[in-house]
Amino acid sequence: MTERTCLSIVLAAGEGTRMKSAKPKVLHEVAGLSMLGHVLRAVSDAGGTAAAVVVGPGREDVAAEARRLVPDASVHVQSERLGTAHAVLHAEEVLARGFDDVIVAFGDTPLVTADTFAKLRAGLAEGAAVVALGFEAADPFGYGRLVVEGGALLAIVEEREASEEQRAITLCNGGLMALSGAYAVEILKWIGNANAKGEYYLTDAVAIARNMGLRAAFVTAAEEDVHGVNDRVQLAAAETIMQVRLRDAAMRAGVTMAAPETVFLAFDTAFGRDVVLEPHIVVGTGVTVEDEVTIRAYSHLAGCHIAKAATVGPFARIRPKSRIGEGVHIGNFVEVNRTSMGAKAEANHLAYLGDATVGAGTNIGAGTITCNFDGADKNPTVIGRDVFVGSNSTLVAPLTIGDEVLVAAGSTITQDVADGALAFGRPRQAALPGRGAEKIRSNKVRRAERKAKEAAGKA
Ligand code: UD1
Numbered sequence: 114m115t116e117r118t119c120l121s122i123v124l125a126a127g128e129g130t131r132m133k134s135a136k137p138k139v140l141h142e143v144a145g146l147s148m149l150g151h152v153l154r155a156v157s158d159a160g161g162t163a164a165a166v167v168v169g170p171g172r173e174d175v176a177a178e179a180r181r182l183v184p185d186a187s188v189h190v191q192s193e194r195l196g197t198a199h200a201v202l203h204a205e206e207v208l209a210r211g212f213d214d215v216i217v218a219f220g221d222t223p224l225v226t227a228d229t230f231a232k233l234r235a236g237l238a239e240g241a242a243v244v245a246l247g248f249e250a251a252d253p254f255g256y257g258r259l260v261v262e263g264g265a266l267l268a269i270v271e272e273r274e275a276s277e278e279q280r281a282i283t284l285c286n287g288g289l290m291a292l293s294g295a296y297a298v299e300i301l302k303w304i305g306n307a308n309a310k311g312e313y314y315l316t317d318a319v320a321i322a323r324n325m326g327l328r329a330a331f332v333t334a335a336e337e338d339v340h341g342v343n344d345r346v347q348l349a350a351a352e353t354i355m356q357v358r359l360r361d362a363a364m365r366a367g368v369t370m371a372a373p374e375t376v377f378l379a380f381d382t383a384f385g386r387d388v389v390l391e392p393h394i395v396v397g398t399g400v401t402v403e404d405e406v407t408i409r410a411y412s413h414l415a416g417c418h419i420a421k422a423a424t425v426g427p428f429a430r431i432r433p434k435s436r437i438g439e440g441v442h443i444g445n446f447v448e449v450n451r452t453s454m455g456a457k458a459e460a461n462h463l464a465y466l467g468d469a470t471v472g473a474g475t476n477i478g479a480g481t482i483t484c485n486f487d488g489a490d491k492n493p494t495v496i497g498r499d500v501f502v503g504s505n506s507t508l509v510a511p512l513t514i515g516d517e518v519l520v521a522a523g524s525t526i527t528q529d530v531a532d533g534a535l536a537f538g539r540p541r542q543a544a545l546p547g548r549g550a551e552k553i554r555s556n557k558v559r560r561a562e563r564k565a566k567e568a569a570g571k572a
Pocket residue numbers: 124125126127128167191193194195196197199200219220221255256257258269271285286287288313314315316341
């Protein structure tokens with residue numbers, strides 16, 4: 114079956130008015146990837162060899178997203194939205210290249226899985242010319258119904274055309290369909306628009322195939338797999354389901370989560386084994402986490418790599434292009450941005466490290482700030498190995514600090530520091546004998562006088 118060629122045609126010409134958005138519907142994201150992206154991933158995971166995307170007029174953004182994910186995807190503009198079959202036929206020139214299998218998918222059903230597409234393809238491999246995807250709908254209203262007799266699929270009837278009797282059918286059409294490449298164009302061209310909506314219904318492919326003496330079949334999937342997104346409430350519902358899938362997959366692969374429902378992952382998050390995720394963690398796209406890492410509560414990570422046995426958080430923020438080395442400790446209220454931390458380096462409290470390279474075994478004290486932005490440019494800070502940066506230090510970039518340097522607490526460091534040096538970047542301390550106590554006592558007297566005056570005023 115893997116040798117069979119497969120063209121997937123993704124319909125994405127809908128306007129998505131109910132999203133109330135400047136952005137086309139299929140570009141809205143679920144777990145950090147556009148809905149279109151999820152569908153394209155699923156079809157390619159199911160062995161799709163070519164992809165065609167049908168977009169609405171002027172939708173360069175949708176075309177660009179399709180090409181970002183599948184560089185050789187063909188994009189076809191459907192200027193008039195005359196129905197799902199009409200949309201599919203826009204890919205006719207690609208269909209003409211000849212494929213064994215043709216899958217039609219909708220760009221707004223992001224939860225569809227590669228497994229489901231594989232099942233549809235298996236139906237074609239077994240000799241059907243059309244394979245529909247059925248599901249048992251909790252509320253069938255609005256869906257096409259699968260008319261089945263003795264296990265054979267006779268037709269799909271849209272809600273508006275359905276008889277009273279057919280409306281009672283709960284086996285509904287998920288929308289996605291597989292067609293034999295040998296007959297697809299011929300079947301599609303027979304489809305007319307003499308129906309309640311005046312649209313060319315892809316679903317008519319079933320009855321037409323049968324009239325041509327071909328076989329139609331159906332496979333089934335869970336309702337959530339064909340969940341379509343038309344508004345932001347349905348988008349949130351899709352996100353919820355996707356998050357459950359991502360967390361379950363992570364836990365099954367060896368990640369511990371005490372409160373999985375509070376952990377949010379991205380479609381591409383990658384974990385090693387024995388990773389521990391405490392509650393309330395948000396992981397953006399592009400994050401890879403090695404074995405034995407602990408991410409503590411209320412941390413936010415995106416676009417970063419966390420090496421083996423590192424600890425991050427609680428309340429840490431690791432931003433894109435950061436690499437956290439093996440055994441590193443990042444503590445509370447530490448922000449790390451485009452920074453790499455060498456093995457066993459530590460930044461345990463309240464720090465900002467931006468555009469920095471921190472050597473192995475270096476300790477960054479509480480309150481350390483890299484001043485990486487001068488108002489115009491971002492500048493690098495390079496800190497060597499086994500450095501000790503005292504608390505509340507301000508490191509003004511561009512700056513290079515050598516190995517085994519000790520930076521005195523409270524320093525402002527503006528010039529490079531050589532290996533092994535003790536760097537002071539602060540005025541020397543002055544202490545005037547007796548003056549402190551004198552000041553404290555006189556303050557007390559003045560405070561008492563003021564209070565007495567206020568009391569007299571009120572009386
Ligand atoms: C379709 C099915 C219905 C099924 C339901 C599942 C048909 C005729 N009906 O109905 O049996 O139960 O999906 O959700 O296929 N599109 C285009 N160009 C068009 C028309 C549609 O690109 O000219 C795209 C839409 O953007 C959408 C998808 O195709 O992503 C489905 O179209 P839609 O109008 O939503 O079909 P339904 O009426 O929901």
